Amino acid sequence: MAFKIYTKTGDKGSTSLIGGVRVPKNHIRIESYGTVDELNSQLGLVRDLTGNEQVADWLREVQDRLFTLGSELATAPDKNIKMKLPDLYESDVEWLEARIDEMNASLPEMRSFIIPGGHAGASACHVARCICRRTERVCVAMEGSGEVIPELCVRYLNRLSDFLFVLARFIAHQAGVADLPWRARV
Secondary structure (H helix, E strand, C coil): CCCCCCCCCCCCCEEECECCCEEECCCHHHHHHHHHHHHHHHHHHHHHHHCCHHHHHHHHHHHHHHHHHHHHHCECCCCCCCCCCCCCCHHHHHHHHHHHHHHHCCCCCCCCCECCCCCHHHHHHHHHHHHHHHHHHHHHHHHHCCCCCCHHHHHHHHHHHHHHHHHHHHHHHHCCCCCCECCCCC
């Protein structure tokens, strides 16, 4: 028999964390990994829009890490679970930093804020960056409300948003689209 996608267990507005703890669907922990899922889906769109195999490979790596991060956020912190879940590592943050440095080496110096736009892939990447920043804010709010999350999750998201900003510029640059600098009205 095929795996059923619907269980009906959430029909009354609650869901289970990994570990079996039931929480309301508007619980901040659900919001955190739901926002990670939104970010992951947006990165799939970025990957589809760029047509660049190197960028696609990088984004597949990030998407894999986001599944890892999502599983950490979806786990009830006070439960001993029997299944083995993947972990985030410091090397995952370092990988993002290396890609940022690699892309920055080929980009013109940035002298002002950049207005998003100019290329569909770059614009979609800017949307992903905004979703990533929202995800980070939700995770910080989780910590502030007493929820336990691994410290590396927030650091990874912070670096990922930097990566996505540089990636948006990189995608535009590879497509021959110059940065559109923001000029404040005076």
